[in-house]
Amino acid sequence: MVKHFPLLLLLLLLAVYVAATDEEPFIGVNIGRDLSDMPHPTQVVALLKAQQIRHVRLYDADQAMLIALANTGIQVAVSVPNEEILAIGQSNTTAAKWVSRNVVAHYPATNITSICVGSEVLTALPNAAKVLVSALKFIHSALLASNLDHQIKVSTPLSSSMILDSFPPSQAFFNRSLNPVLVPMFDFLQTTGSFLMLNTYPYYDYMKSDGVFPLDYALFKPLPPNKEVIDSNTLLHYSNVFDSVIDAAYFAMAFLNYTNIPVVVSETGWPSKGDSNEPDATVENANTYNSNLIKHVLNVTGTPKHPGIGVSTYIYELYNEDAKAGSLSEKNWGLFDANGKPIYILRLTESGGVLANDTTNQTYCVAKDGADPKMLQAGIDWACGPGKVDCSPLLQGQLCYEPDNVVAHANYAFDTYYHQMGKSPQACDFNDMATISTTNPSHGSCVFPGSLGKNGTFPNVTLSSMNSTNSDSSAWNIHHGELGIRNPVMMIVVLLMGVVWL
Numbered sequence: 001m002v003k004h005f006p007l008l009l010l011l012l013l014l015a016v017y018v019a020a021t022d023e024e025p026f027i028g029v030n031i032g033r034d035l036s037d038m039p040h041p042t043q044v045v046a047l048l049k050a051q052q053i054r055h056v057r058l059y060d061a062d063q064a065m066l067i068a069l070a071n072t073g074i075q076v077a078v079s080v081p082n083e084e085i086l087a088i089g090q091s092n093t094t095a096a097k098w099v100s101r102n103v104v105a106h107y108p109a110t111n112i113t114s115i116c117v118g119s120e121v122l123t124a125l126p127n128a129a130k131v132l133v134s135a136l137k138f139i140h141s142a143l144l145a146s147n148l149d150h151q152i153k154v155s156t157p158l159s160s161s162m163i164l165d166s167f168p169p170s171q172a173f174f175n176r177s178l179n180p181v182l183v184p185m186f187d188f189l190q191t192t193g194s195f196l197m198l199n200t201y202p203y204y205d206y207m208k209s210d211g212v213f214p215l216d217y218a219l220f221k222p223l224p225p226n227k228e229v230i231d232s233n234t235l236l237h238y239s240n241v242f243d244s245v246i247d248a249a250y251f252a253m254a255f256l257n258y259t260n261i262p263v264v265v266s267e268t269g270w271p272s273k274g275d276s277n278e279p280d281a282t283v284e285n286a287n288t289y290n291s292n293l294i295k296h297v298l299n300v301t302g303t304p305k306h307p308g309i310g311v312s313t314y315i316y317e318l319y320n321e322d323a324k325a326g327s328l329s330e331k332n333w334g335l336f337d338a339n340g341k342p343i344y345i346l347r348l349t350e351s352g353g354v355l356a357n358d359t360t361n362q363t364y365c366v367a368k369d370g371a372d373p374k375m376l377q378a379g380i381d382w383a384c385g386p387g388k389v390d391c392s393p394l395l396q397g398q399l400c401y402e403p404d405n406v407v408a409h410a411n412y413a414f415d416t417y418y419h420q421m422g423k424s425p426q427a428c429d430f431n432d433m434a435t436i437s438t439t440n441p442s443h444g445s446c447v448f449p450g451s452l453g454k455n456g457t458f459p460n461v462t463l464s465s466m467n468s469t470n471s472d473s474s475a476w477n478i479h480h481g482e483l484g485i486r487n488p489v490m491m492i493v494v495l496l497m498g499v500v501w502l
Contacts, residue, residue, distance in 0.1 A: 025310025027294050028055030028075075029335070030267060033062070034321035037338045041068035044318070047340045048074060049449055052420065057116065057266060057314045061102035070109040073390075077266075077314075078102060079116040080139065082125050088117075088138060089131025095138030096145065104146050112152055115139055116266065120159040120199060122178055132156060133184045140192060155189060157197040157266040163248050168231035169238070169305070172248035173255045186258045198249055199267035199316075202241035202289070206280065217241055219270075219285060220292030236304035242268065242293065247305040262309075268293065269316035272343050274329035281329045283344045290315060290335070291347040348422070364448070365418030365428035367410040368435045376410040379430035383413035389420065393446065400446035410434075411441045416449050 031044065039047075045068045048056065057077040058065060069076055080088060080098065088095045103112055117135050121128050136154055143149045166172045174182055189196060206218040216223060220240045228237040229244070238244045242265075249263050270289035274281025293313065300310040320334035320343065336342055367376055384391035391413055393400040400412050414434045421427035428434045442448045 025297050025300060025312045026055045026075075027053075027297055028057060028077075028312070028314040029053055030057045030059070030314050030317040031065075032059060032317050032319065032321045032324070034324040035319055035338050036323045039319075039338060039340070041065045043340065045069055045072060045074075046447075047318075047336065048072075052449075053318075055312075055314070056318075059119065061098075063102075066102070066106045066110045066112075069111075070106065073111055075111050075113045077114040077116055078112055080118055080135070082118045082121060082128070085118045085121060085125065085128040085135050086131060089128065089135035092138045092141060095135065096142040099139060099142035099146065103143070103148070103152065107148065107152070114153045114155065115143075116197060117154060117156045119157045119266075121156060122181060123159045123161060129178070129181050132181060133188060136185065136188050140188075149192070153194040154192065155194045155197045155264075156185070157199050160198055160200040160245050160249070163245070163252050166248040167229070167244060168233055169236075169244055169247040169251050170231050170233040172252045174252045179256070183256060186253065186256060186261060189261050190258060195262045195264045196249065196253065197264050197266040198246070200242065200245045200265060201268060202245070203270050203281070205241050205245070207278070213241070215280060215285075219288045220296055221288065231304075234305075238304060240296075242296070243303040246311055247303045250303075250305055263311055265311055265313040267316040268313060269333050271329035271332045272320075272334075273332040275327050278327070278329050281332070287344040287346060294346070294348060363423060364437050364439065364441055365414045365434050366437050366439075366441050367407050367414065368433055371407075371410075371433045373406045375431060375433045376406045379433055380406070380410050380413045382430075383417045387413075387417045387420075389413055389416045391416075402444075402446075408443075412446070412448060415441060419449055 029048075041062075041064045044065065049072065054073065055075045055077075056069075057079070059079050060081050061078040066076070066078070084098070088098060099115075103115065106112065117139055118125070118128070118132065121132050136156060140149060140154045143152055143154065160166075162175050162178060163172050164175055186196075188194070202218040206213070206215060213229070214223075214227070215221075217227075217229070217239070218241045220242065223239050225237070228239050230237055236247070238247075246263055246265070253259070253261055270286040271278070271281040272283045272286040293315070297310060297313050300308060302309045303311070315335065317333050317335070319336055319338060320332050322331050322338075324330050332343075334343060335346075380391075383389045384394075392398060394409050394412060395401060396404075400409075402408075410430075410433075414428065414430055418424075418428045418434075418436075425436065428436050440448070
């Protein structure tokens with residue numbers, strides 16, 4: 001063993017490096033509240049859990065929503081509303097009070113990971129532009145005072161319309177009249193290790209293009225090589241609008257000498273219905289765009305300028321907002337209606353469980369009748385360990401502990417893994433100890449993550465029950481994701497085992 005010490009040290013250093021690197025890109029959703037019948041926060045969280053949505057962006061810091069999100073592990077971006085920017089940008093004290101009330105009071109139970117200071121302030125509220133950077137700095141200072149500056153990043157979503165001459169991407173630049181604000185803003189983002197948040201809508205780009213590029217280019221549909229758009233300066237090939245806009249942002253930042261600020265897409269999507277002058281706002285196009293977007297992001301495709309570097313993205317939006325002002329399309333960007341019923345069924349059979357939003361014909365994975373209890377226990381141990389299922393609800397005193405028998409616990413562990421893996425039939429095997437069933441195995445207050453009520457939300461859900469499980473604190477819980485070695489501790493164990501075999 002001693003003679004292999006240098007190799008062991010190298011492997012341990014590799015494990016530490018893996019632990020220190022950023023997580024893979026994610027798909028999140030924006031949660032707007034302009035609904036005539038807004039679901040209760042517990043219903044919202046139940047839908048998020050059922051859809052395995054682990055990242056959300058709020059347009060405010062609604063207290064009831066933050067409480068409902070507590071102990072779920074869902075990563076939350078809260079927002080300073082535009083109407084509060086002027087006050088916060090002119091007063092460090094006001095910023096500190098805002099952070100104390102809306103962040104410190106909820107963290108870490110509610111997993112707040114970022115603060116969006118306003119939304120499209122420079123284009124939607126130009127009179128606040130002069131204090132925007134101050135607002136960013138004051139909010140960050142308040143986090144620093146609470147020792148939360150490393151855990152929670154501060155940024156402000158910008159509209160991609162600020163990028164001028166965006167094609168070819170290599171010659172893109174930001175509206176120069178905004179440079180007095182953008183330069184100190186980018187200094188702040190770079191210094192604090194934050195990211196540029198960008199709202200980009202290929203739907204509107206296509207609408208304004210007047211037929212210059214095909215609809216397929218906006219929808220991520222495959223294009224033959226001769227139909228791809230080529231940047232004549234870099235010779236990079238672009239097969240969709242989304243990548244083109246992201247790279248335009250990277251090039252525009254580079255034009256100002258900022259080359260190491262990552263981009264997070266804070267809003268993008270496609271409307272499922274529109275007025276008579278919006279013929280491309282259809283269910284089919286919305287489904288195609290969002291399905292292809294999710295696969296594009298989760299496959300870590302990256303962009304032509306930065307291949308293999310994924311761009312985390314928040315879809316606009318969770319619900320149709322029927323009370324929103326404006327055209328019919330403005331009310332129809334949602335993935336679900338107010339009852340939690342999908343507007344369309346996303347085509348995501350190969351993208352894991354996130355947003356696999358078919359709430360009809362539900363199937364479940366349960367223990368076979370007469371299965372060997374020892375084999376079932378082995379299956380539970382695997383699901384709650386390497387299978388990365390959060391089994392904390394099975395702990396004594398939690399909602400799914402009773403009945404305390406191996407069959408009931410196996411049902412929970414097996415079904416959770418099955419839905420975590422996108423209901424793949426191969427995920428319901430467990431050495432032939434499990435079978436797919438159409439009977440909902442939920443019982444009493446124990447609601448299985450794959451279970452949905454008739455309106456698309458969990459039945460019998462109360463605020464206390466939603467807050468009773470913590471997906472981050474369980475001793476069983478290993479970082480969510482597809483089956484594979486991604487947890488740093490597991491990585492170290494595997495590496496050490498490899499050394500032993502050397």
